[in-house]
Amino acid sequence: MARRIIDARYPTTLWARHPATLEPFAGTAAGVAASRAELGASCDVLCICVVDDEGVDEVLRSADGVLASMAVGSTVVVHSTVHPATCLRLQEDFPALRILDAPVSGGGYRAAAGELLVMAGGPADVVEQCRPILQTYGNPVLHVGPLGAGQEAKVLNNAVFTAQLALAAEVFELATAGHVDRHAMATVLAAGSGRSYAGEVVAGGGFNLDGLAPIAGQLLAKDVGILAAHTALSRSTLLDTADAALARMGVPRNARPPGWP
DSSP, X not given: OHHHHHHTTOOOEEOOSSXXXXXXXXXXXXXXXXXXXXXXXXXXXXXXXXXXXXXXXXXXXXXXXXXXXXXXXXXXXXXXXXXXXXXXXXXXXXXXXXXXXXXXXSOXXXXXXXXXXXXXXXXXXXXXXXXXHHTTTEXXXXXXXXXXXXXXXXXXXXXXXXXXHHHXXXXXHHHHHTTOOXXXXXXXXXXXXXXXXXXXXXXXXXXXXXXXXXXXIHHHHHHHHHHHHHHTOSOOHHHHHHHHHHHHHTOOOOSSOTTOO
């Protein structure tokens, strides 16, 4: 995402918690901030992409955090998948700044191609002002509602994907127990009315969820946990089926996301 912004010739300043993250940008036009405070002072649009609520608060809110040094009217775009309340509290606590939540979906290869799905929540005028930057790595860039709506859309999407993983894994087990070749079944799920990206993922991973667990299990558990906490649902068809997938991966959903009070 940062590479796409730099290549579009937007003046860019970078900062990362892990210095090795910045090594690929050596020789580019991007500057590197020596601290979070220096980063905040240099940006009128700040994009943050870390793992969870705790990370967002650490980078933005700490005594030497980014927000303390940002100019009035600057915009913060939270690309992390976090609880909607985390974004709402940022806006409440820093009313002089403009906060957008804009989680993304698609992975690194889609970011490199400028084809990430960006789900933006916040005031429509702020989304439009930031759209040229978001479109350097996002297509489509969707305004899905008020602040927090982007996070809601993202965790709903990820909960559906998680639930479909459980369904796909069970389909391949039933195919194996019957008389259907698993590879043929994968083609059926890719081309038939039951077509499913989750089916492709499960088929590509050896027809079970074992290989996916160490790669994405904890992140999916976090996102399903955010949905459960935000909606105050303890049971639903969606959550029950998503929980079945997480149980197969050995990563039961988080009751409350890390860093969320």
